[in-house]
Amino acid sequence: MPKAHQSDREPELSTVWLRAFLEVARHGSFTVAARGLGWTQSAVSRQVAALEAALGGGPLFDRLPRGVRLTEAGRVLVPYAETVTEALHGAGRELAALREVAGGRLRFGAFPTADAALVPHALAAFRARHPRVRLSREEGLTPRLLERLAAGHLDLAVVSTTPGAPLESYDLHHLLDESLYVAVPASHPLARSGPVRLGRLADADWISGSPRPEGTLLDAAVRQGFRPRVAHVVGEWTAKQGYVAAGLGVALVPALAAESVRPDVVLLPVLDEGAPARAVYAATARGRTPAPAAEAFVAALREAAGKIPAQ
Structure with missing residues (x-):
């Protein structure tokens, strides 16, 4: 593939050059532009000269006895330079909003x-x-x-x-780290017993979101030495409470759900060693x-x- 000539390449423009160019175009003066940017006049002149060189060497300003005036090339460049700098300012604002969690x-x-x-x-x-x-x-x-x-x-x-x-x-x-509770109906014999060990409920009917304890909260009971008998498979927590309140079984409840327990259901903290x-x-x-x-x-x-x- 032949090597591209210098004139075939897209110029790589510095945003600093564009900023200096727009400031001079806005004020019609290198001196006033330098004052607004907080630079020296020679620094502004160098940036504009570098931009002119990158674009092919033609002048962007005509030098007048007092100040400068855009050439035709300069007038063509202005809207493009404004678009680029405004896009960069917009990106900067959005990035600042992300950093400050004020947007995004x-x-x-x-x-x-x-x-x-x-x-x-x-x-x-x-x-x-x-x-x-x-x-x-x-x-x-x-x-x-x-x-x-x-x-x-x-x-x-x-x-x-x-x-x-x-x-x-x-x-x-x-x-x-969540503790677990056993939910029992208010009429259950253990309802007023306080904390219990899971083994005391080894013969109970259990309500769970899955017919198998593996991969559920009831896996803790398996680790404690018994396999719970799942009598009813109920996925939603509010519905589980209804089954418990009706005396159809007991259920394990994580601490995160404890705040929403209904009044006819009692939660008993689990006491097993290495409590699940x-x-x-x-x-x-x-x-x-x-x-x-x-x-x-x-x-x-x-x-x-x-x-x-x-x-």
């Missing part, structure tokens, strides 16, 4: 029980501090949220230590620089996590 966007997801108290409290605080950030939210289980995060569809995901979830592949920001708990994290994609809005939201999540009642 935040796409986040959370698993369902995090939406009971943790996420709403954090979201309210974040909106009060950063009202101009555009927010979008998704709800899903931890494995699905991590897939969305890895694919670049989310900036941040509130996730838990769900068995099988590849948390080690992400940057994790610890929010809290799960960790909750704000996850971001490893190797991807988080946006300032994501960092600010993590801070709001940590504040909200500090208000979650301990067992």
